[in-house]
Amino acid sequence: MLQQAFFSSLELLINKTLSLNTTPIGLNKLEQKTLTIVLSELNFPISLSVNNNKVLVSGLTNRADCTLKTSMQTLQELKTNQQLTELIKQDKLDLTGDIKIAQQFASIAENLNIDWQSELALHIGDVPTHKLMQLGKKVVNKLQFSAKQIQADASEYIVHEKRLVVTRSQIDHFNQQVDQVSKQVDEITTRINQLTKGLANT
Amino acid sequence: MSDQQQNQYPDTKNSTSDNTTHFGYKTIDKKDKVSMVAGVFHSVAKQYDVMNDLMSFGVHRLWKRFTIDASGVRPGNKVLDLAGGTGDLTAKFSQLVGKNGKVVLADINSSMLNVGRDKLRDKGLVKNINYVQANAQYLPFEDNSFDIVTIAFGLRNVTDKDMALRSIYRVLKPGGRLLVLEFSKPEYELLNKAYDFYSFNILPKIGELVAKDGDSYQYLAESIRMHPDQETLKTMMNDAGFEQTSFKNLTGGVVALHKGYKF
Numbered sequence: 001m002l003q004q005a006f007f008s009s010l011e012l013l014i015n016k017t018l019s020l021n022t023t024p025i026g027l028n029k030l031e032q033k034t035l036t037i038v039l040s041e042l043n044f045p046i047s048l049s050v051n052n053n054k055v056l057v058s059g060l061t062n063r064a065d066c067t068l069k070t071s072m073q074t075l076q077e078l079k080t081n082q083q084l085t086e087l088i089k090q091d092k093l094d095l096t097g098d099i100k101i102a103q104q105f106a107s108i109a110e111n112l113n114i115d116w117q118s119e120l121a122l123h124i125g126d127v128p129t130h131k132l133m134q135l136g137k138k139v140v141n142k143l144q145f146s147a148k149q150i151q152a153d154a155s156e157y158i159v160h161e162k163r164l165v166v167t168r169s170q171i172d173h174f175n176q177q178v179d180q181v182s183k184q185v186d187e188i189t190t191r192i193n194q195l196t197k198g199l200a201n202t
Numbered sequence: 203m204s205d206q207q208q209n210q211y212p213d214t215k216n217s218t219s220d221n222t223t224h225f226g227y228k229t230i231d232k233k234d235k236v237s238m239v240a241g242v243f244h245s246v247a248k249q250y251d252v253m254n255d256l257m258s259f260g261v262h263r264l265w266k267r268f269t270i271d272a273s274g275v276r277p278g279n280k281v282l283d284l285a286g287g288t289g290d291l292t293a294k295f296s297q298l299v300g301k302n303g304k305v306v307l308a309d310i311n312s313s314m315l316n317v318g319r320d321k322l323r324d325k326g327l328v329k330n331i332n333y334v335q336a337n338a339q340y341l342p343f344e345d346n347s348f349d350i351v352t353i354a355f356g357l358r359n360v361t362d363k364d365m366a367l368r369s370i371y372r373v374l375k376p377g378g379r380l381l382v383l384e385f386s387k388p389e390y391e392l393l394n395k396a397y398d399f400y401s402f403n404i405l406p407k408i409g410e411l412v413a414k415d416g417d418s419y420q421y422l423a424e425s426i427r428m429h430p431d432q433e434t435l436k437t438m439m440n441d442a443g444f445e446q447t448s449f450k451n452l453t454g455g456v457v458a459l460h461k462g463y464k465f
Contacts, residue, residue, distance in 0.1 A: 060270075
């Protein structure tokens with residue numbers, strides 16, 4: 001049942017995203033075609049079928065024109081680089097059926113271009129959108145700066161500071177020496193006390 | 203559930219004679235059931251979808267999606283959505299069978315059929331859907347004509363369920379399958395009690411408030427209790443000729459999806 005809830009949400013998300021694209025996306029070439037994706041992280045398949053310029057998401061596997069077995073990470077690489085052949089060679093992706101269908105779906109994902117600012121302005125108005133976008137940019141910049149800073153600090157520590165940091169054996173050695181000095185001071189104190197006592201008796 | 207209701211539940215389940223049947227907890231003449239059920243659905247047709255969402259907290263959509271996923275429907279298939287009511291399953295099947303396929307939305311009740319037809323037309327689904335007013339016991343279709351038959355939340359309202367199952371078997375193609383989505387018996391006692399309380403105390407009140415018809419929803423609750431449980435329905439399907447019959451409980455058995463093949 002969670003599966004069905006997931007399919008339902010994914011279907012809504014995909015169709016909403018496609019409808020927001022700046023130029024209309026034609027799914028005519030994929031009409032009545034089905035791409036089934038089997039992700040190693042999930043224990044159920046996801047089938048994307050196209051009907052009447054809409055994507056239907058289901059768990060139906062017997063109608064697949066193309067089946068893609070892969071992982072989430074590889075899917076991300078596929079989306080950004082279109083490295084289909086390379087990924088198959090690396091055994092990161094197993095593809096059966098019509099490769100063109102997978103390529104067309106990948107191409108749609110790659111060419112998505114959504115003007116989020118205009119979409120948001122339709123709902124909350126121009127000025128709040130502008131302010132929100134400015135705030136968003138500031139937050140993103142701040143986060144990017146922090147990430148860079150953390151990265152720089154981390155490499156500085158690994159490359160330079162780590163070598164200068166006192167090691168456990170050095171600390172142990174130092175503690176031993178301190179103990180030794182303390183012991184010697186105690187001995188000298190005892191000896192001085194004894195000598196002082198001897199002098200007083202004579 | 204009241205004592206009276208509890209007493210009626212086990213007693214009436216198998217007590218009908220050849221000429222009587224159940225209408226909720228009442229035992230009535232078989233010939234009267236069609237018109238009495240028709241009265242209920244004429245009354246609730248316009249509010250049917252809203253009430254479904256309210257009563258099931260929207261979960262009926264997931265139950266129906268599960269049915270679609272279990273159907274194994276392919277492009278070009280011919281599907282009969284029996285007791286299809288407002289066409290939720292038909293809408294999805296219509297998209298999945300494509301232009302070479304066909305979906306027949308059949309219901310005994312003209313009001314439900316009209317609401318379903320309007321809704322599907324509003325969604326732009328017109329090309330591959332036919333509408334037929336039909337009684338599940340006497341399906342007006344040729345033998346071996348459908349790849350898939352579904353009946354969602356409809357079988358319990360049928361006067362003679364065995365006859366309806368035989369009729370469905372007749373119209374299915376060899377290799378075709380029947381999917382029965384219907385309220386059933388919850389698997390856990392605690393859930394059963396909570397479900398009884400909800401069905402007999404809250405559900406009719408929601409019906410009264412939203413659909414201005416508490417009696418129809420009282421009938422709904424009673425008819426669910428009088429419907430055969432999972433194993434009984436499976437046996438009935440086997441008796442009608444279906445093979446490889448199985449069922450899957452959904453939401454703890456509140457609903458069950460039965461599946462059977464004709465070979």
